[in-house]
Amino acid sequence: MKIFLVAAGLAVAAGAAGNDFQSLETAGQGISLYKPNYAVIGADPILEAELQFSFKYRFVDEGTFGGGWQAVNQLYFAYTQKMFWDLEEDSAPYPNNYMDSYFSPELFWRKSDVFPAEAGAQVDLQFGYQHESNGRDGAFGRTWDRLCLQPVWTWGEAGEWRHAVALKCWAPLYVGDQMDDISDYYGFAELTLKTGAADGFAAEALLRKGSKDWNGAVEVTASYPVRPVNLYFYGQVFYGHGENLRLYNRETFTYRLGFAISR
Numbered sequence: 001m002k003i004f005l006v007a008a009g010l011a012v013a014a015g016a017a018g019n020d021f022q023s024l025e026t027a028g029q030g031i032s033l034y035k036p037n038y039a040v041i042g043a044d045p046i047l048e049a050e051l052q053f054s055f056k057y058r059f060v061d062e063g064t065f066g067g068g069w070q071a072v073n074q075l076y077f078a079y080t081q082k083m084f085w086d087l088e089e090d091s092a093p094y095p096n097n098y099m100d101s102y103f104s105p106e107l108f109w110r111k112s113d114v115f116p117a118e119a120g121a122q123v124d125l126q127f128g129y130q131h132e133s134n135g136r137d138g139a140f141g142r143t144w145d146r147l148c149l150q151p152v153w154t155w156g157e158a159g160e161w162r163h164a165v166a167l168k169c170w171a172p173l174y175v176g177d178q179m180d181d182i183s184d185y186y187g188f189a190e191l192t193l194k195t196g197a198a199d200g201f202a203a204e205a206l207l208r209k210g211s212k213d214w215n216g217a218v219e220v221t222a223s224y225p226v227r228p229v230n231l232y233f234y235g236q237v238f239y240g241h242g243e244n245l246r247l248y249n250r251e252t253f254t255y256r257l258g259f260a261i262s263r
Contacts, residue, residue, distance in 0.1 A: 030058040033262045034078045036221070038234045042256025047087045048099065050256060054080035056106075071109060076128075078106040084244060102134045102142070102245040114151075122154045130170070134245050142245045143176040159198045166192040184212035185241040185249050199225055202263055208242070216240050223263045234260035 035054035042048065056078035065072045084099040108128025115123050126149070133143035148170045156162030169189040175182055187210045196202025202223050209216040217240030223232040238254045 030061070032056055032058070035080050036234075036260055037262045038258060038260035040234060040236060040256035040258030041087070042236075042254055049085045049087055050082065051085075052080065052082045054078070074109050074111055076106075076108050076110055078108065080104040080106075100134055100244055100246040102132055104130060104132045106130045106148075108148070120155070124152045124154070126150045126152070129173075132245060133176075136246075139178060140246055141176060142179050142248065143174075144172060144179060144182060145174040146170040146172045161195070161197050164192075164194040166194075168192070179248060181212075182248060183210070185210040185215045187211050187216065196223075196263075199227075204263075208240070210241065217242050219243070221263075223260055226259070230261065232260040232263050234258050234263065 032055065034056040035052065037053045039049070039051045042050075056076050059075045059077070060073055062073050081101065081103050083101040086099050106128055108126050108130075110124060110126045112124045113122055114125050128148060129145065130148050131143075131145050134141065136142070148168055150166055150168040152164060152166040154162060154164045167189065168191075171188070172183065187208060190206060190208040192204065192206050194202070194204040196204075204221045206217070206219040208218075217238065219236060219238045219240075221234065221236040223234045225232050235257045236255070238252065241251055242248045243252055243254065244250075
């Protein structure tokens with residue numbers, strides 16, 4: 001079942017249209033890219049693989065409802081799954097080398113172009129509910145729910161160099177007993193900075209500060225298109241807490257290389 005879900009998610013993402021900063025919905029279908037879709041291999045300090053697939057679904061097309069129901073036009077459901085495998089461990093019997101996975105469904109409202117274009121940047125606003133869990137029980141179980149608010153500022157011409165800043169803030173609604181100190185490591189906000197050319201190099205940095213001591217995380221990713229194939233070379237470096245939900249309170253340093261079908 002997990003393999004089927006991965007294949008289905010990648011197929012959906014590969015067939016959707018999008019650019020480097022703003023995924024585009026196909027009218028009448030509503031499926032589009034959400035977060036980056038990639039597969040990478042690296043060290044942590046063991047040799048391991050990481051796979052992420054992500055898509056979103058728009059319930060109705062723009063302009064479907066008017067008057068007091070206009071907000072329905074901007075309602076989305078999204079799903080992201082990230083998986084980790086230990087490549088130094090035998091894969092049989094299953095799931096010997098399956099380290100962890102976490103599932104993140106979201107329901108949110110997104111408004112594009114909140115302010116007029118004369119403001120100098122496109123401003124999008126997203127607000128909604130996000131669940132994250134690894135589907136396990138007992139000591140290894142991890143789950144929490146939160147309300148999230150994220151404004152995004154984007155500069156640059158479509159098809160050329162673009163730059164974006166996103167500030168995601170959240171308020172926990174429920175936190176499982178096995179991770180009740182999650183805010184000590186995740187805090188209550190994260191900042192994402194991104195710059196890149198439409199058909200060239202792009203880089204992204206994520207900064208997160210926990211509410212205790214110097215806990216937090218820094219993740220830097222870089223990508224470059226592989227033409228004529230619709231792929232990107234994709235690399236990431238992560239330092240801090242929380243890359244793996246099960247090990248959210250453990251400090252790690254990882255570096256990985258691979259390919260992405262969206263960034």
